[in-house]
Amino acid sequence: MTAGAAAVGGSALPGWEGVRDAFAQGQANDPGAAQLAVHHHGRLVVDLWSAGPAATEGRPFGPDAVGVLMSASKGMAAVCAHLLSERGALDLDAPVARYWPEFAAAGKAGTTVADLLAHRAGLPAFADGAAGVGVSDLLDWDARTRALAAMPPLWEPGSAYLYHALTYGHLVGEVVRRVTGTSIGRFFSREVAGRLGLDLWMGLPQREEHRFAPQFAVREPPTAERVAAAVAGLGLAEDDRLAIALRASAAELGAAIEAFGTRRGRAGEFPAAGGIGNARSLSRLYAALIGPVDGVRLLSGPTMDRARAPHTDHLPQPAPLDRLDGPDRSRFGLGFELPRPGEPLLGEGSFGHAGAGGRLGMAHPESGLAVGYVCTAMSWEPSSGPDPRWVRWTAAVREAAGLPARG
Template identity: 65%
Template sequence: MTSEGAAVIEGEAAPGWEPVLDAFADAQARDPGSAQLAVYQRGHLVVDTWTAAEGAGTRPFGPDSVGVLMSVTKGLAAVCVQMLSQNGELDVADPVSRYWPEFARNGKAGTTVADLLTHSAGLPAFTGDPADAAGVDLLDWDACAARLADARPMWRPGSAFHYHPLTYGHLVGEVVRRVTGSTVGSYFAAEVAAPLGLDLWIGLPPHEDHRFVHQHHPGSPPTPAELTAALHSVGLTPHDGLARSILASMAELASVTSAFRSRQGRAAEIPAAGGIGNARSLARLYAALIGHVDGVRLLSPLTVERARAPRTDHLPAPAPLRRPAHTHPARFGLGFELPRRGLPMLGEGSFGHAGAGGPLGMAHPESGLAVGYTCTEMTWDGSQGPDPRWIPWTRAIHRAAGLTTGLW
């Protein structure tokens, strides 16, 4: 089903949900890439649709194709921590060093697991200087964890927050490993993906690589002059320690994004950005966080409430960084993003995580909605409001579910 000027899409929708297919087609009309969209309501798949761009990549694209989810992966890692907390195996209020003793070094003895989940640990990069970023082997888990254990935070943990693009995954993942004895990817596979039959991995198995579809990241890296101007706009200079750490994090993210083009990179466990899967599995995962899906529910209502309670609204940016007045800073619960102007999700009460380029997973407990979206044309960078591709189908989902509160 398509409308005039819309993309040709495939898939199906339950009765009453057909307008979401039209909205998805309209949203993808100006996108040269392929995409998937899946929606669950109260444990039932009500929308399962995709569009395949002509000549996009060397492999056919369909509902079972999988791609890199970028920071959507952070939500997967958060699920693991929430399950361990729910089972009494860890307490997010505990110091990280209770589970990972080496982490107490260099001023981090009081850092809590909650600080890791809310990007307030003061460790936005594996190194404090962009010149050293090339020397970080991001595929060597033990080496990365050792760097973080030895690192000195850029601000007092818990006193401010700033996004941890890659370190979030190793910080949270190492806690999971210390508690369970399993890597975060192995724990996710056994305790989350297997019970639900998900095509979703933190570390893609070799036998699934034939389903992988490469994504396109348009644009070019900012020039040194552009970086300097951007730093000045938020109160930093290239010589500030915090600025060097932020620049290092950008270099690290660019390096790992490039690594995902290799088999070795896709197999590595990068739980801040390297999750691989499809929209159908993302939606199914989030549906099982807020209700039963084929008899499986992962989180209790109480755990969901704790996970989506705002944790960073009162926290400032770390000095001397200042957030421009016109921006809408990220908001976090315990590992999940919360709605804001640039990421409205399904309205207040939603939780989930977006990824650089446009992939998105989210849930809205009150309506029983869970949504997964993936794309191959990775154009969204979060700086200019919501991804325009999200808006038509998000509104259509809102209407189909009978929600009356505004999104924008």
């Protein structure tokens, strides 16, 4: 083992050994556990894992362990919507109200399904109160979707965008439920995970609980006071609806993380952040989006080209957040994140989704690369640039696939 590197299990095929070394170096200072998997043209070429001193609360950790994916879950939800679109059951340019009539209330009659996927709907929090909603309320699907349907948007839908950290999953998930008659978690299990043999769930079955590796925070999460101070620094009045939504969203994220530490939270379907799985399955999912994997391809090339095309680059953030826009502002396709300096993914043309703390799923169609990274130590903060654990192995993956080094 190289000095300054973590102990790593698993395998890397010939030509991909550099990824193993880079992963070991990236995990050297990580107290938690992590997995890295890479597919190349549908073939699993890298399947690695590492467990630090505070990895799993005494549970054994290996390639079959599963963990919370946080917002990497959003890519799973997006796949469901695109699958229905490709089958002709869902028109992404149609008003949401075509499928979910109650959603037309409060000025949302023109909101499209694409607006939901691209974070343009103006509904970034579940509650209009700064405290947000608590753990039990978050897990009440019907109550949350009723509230979203009744809520007026913060801006004219489609005219601006802001990350819908938790509401994204209920918005997209309720459309899937209205179209299919079943929950998005069940639809995903039947139409996606079942076809590919994936260990990915929105709602962890009881029979899989023994495989669950809990997450933990490396640093103190933002307190309500810190969030309120940051919002006040934007010059917004305390009772401004955007200020209220920003505070509520932060509170709701804390409640969601608390919920995922419970059996009830893991069993509940929470498609924006509560997906559970491992790196091997996350990588296999993305591989099947860009090409066949054991004879199964989930979505066509034209569907994926539409999904990864920029759908927010031309839009502002809602004022006054638009004043903060810089080179690292978030970029979205339809349900997927696109490369930016703080989250470069696999370079131009790639797409995927990161999750709070450092999870990452992504693909690059032109090179045939698909990657899954799952970790238990929540140490990445998007505002600080790329997760240091990603940097070395991302470069090694690009090199092994013959892509030029990024400048």
